Amino acid sequence: AQTVTQSQPEMSVQEAETVTLSCTYDTSENNYYLFWYKQPPSRQMILVIRQEAYKQQNATENRFSVNFQKAAKSFSLKISDSQLGDTAMYFCAFMPSNLFGNEKLTFGTGTRLTIIP
Amino acid sequence: DAGVTQSPTHLIKTRGQQVTLRCSPKSGHDTVSWYQQALGQGPQFIFQYYEEEERQRGNFPDRFSGHQFPNYSSELNVNALLLGDSALYLCASSPQGRNQPQHFGDGTRLSIL
Numbered sequence: 001a002q003t004v005t006q007s008q009p010e011m012s013v014q015e016a017e018t019v020t021l022s023c024t025y026d027t028s029e030n031n032y033y034l035f036w037y038k039q040p041p042s043r044q045m046i047l048v049i050r051q052e053a054y055k056q057q058n059a060t061e062n063r064f065s066v067n068f069q070k071a072a073k074s075f076s077l078k079i080s081d082s083q084l085g086d087t088a089m090y091f092c093a094f095m096p097s098n099l100f101g102n103e104k105l106t107f108g109t110g111t112r113l114t115i116i117p
Numbered sequence: 118d119a120g121v122t123q124s125p126t127h128l129i130k131t132r133g134q135q136v137t138l139r140c141s142p143k144s145g146h147d148t149v150s151w152y153q154q155a156l157g158q159g160p161q162f163i164f165q166y167y168e169e170e171e172r173q174r175g176n177f178p179d180r181f182s183g184h185q186f187p188n189y190s191s192e193l194n195v196n197a198l199l200l201g202d203s204a205l206y207l208c209a210s211s212p213q214g215r216n217q218p219q220h221f222g223d224g225t226r227l228s229i230l
Binding site (some may be wrong): 004033035037042043044045046047050091093095097098102103104105106107108109110 | 148150152157158159160161162165173175205207209211214216217218219220221222223224226
């Protein structure tokens with residue numbers, strides 16, 4: 001079984017600053033995927049960024065980037081030039097690789113991020 | 118292109134009743150997964166449907182059951198509702214193929230009185 005741990009229940013940062021959200025996970029799998037999802041008050045879970053474990057290069061999507069440390073089982077999310085619209089719950093999620101289809105997601109407990117004007 | 122749609126948005130039931138939640142996947146997606154998200158928690162996997170069959174199941178009792186229709190839409194049924202079943206129920210769909218990211222709907226907020 002896999003576990004995902006987010007040790008920062010809440011964080012806040014001034015608009016335009018950079019913030020890093022932490023995530024660690026535990027698994028015996030060798031091939032897997034890691035995700036960061038954003039859940040604003042509107043409730044919809046929105047995919048922010050995805051990392052494939054066999055790729056050493058860290059994923060980047062515009063202002064969002066990750067620091068993936070496979071040996072340490074760490075997967076942090078960095079948000080640069082933070083905007084008011086980034087205010088949301090952020091969930092780290094793990095998915096084992098599957099040869100035949102799509103596996104279930106295992107989520108952490110989330111970090112509530114508030115961007116202060 | 119419509120995303121994942123869920124109905125109803127909000128539902129209030131009493132203990133012991135039964136409830137059915139519905140989900141239409143994103144166009145081109147054939148796999149549907151259901152998650153339960155209690156207040157202040159991350160989503161917990163309930164089960165996944167593919168080709169009208171339950172392919173995976175999380176640690177939920179048999180009171181939770183589901184169905185997938187030929188058009189890939191899905192239902193989640195919960196019998197003998199308990200107060201602890203109060204949660205946001207999220208549906209996620211993914212396209213055919215390996216290791217595809219899941220797209221979520223807005224969820225159904227279920228309140229048990």
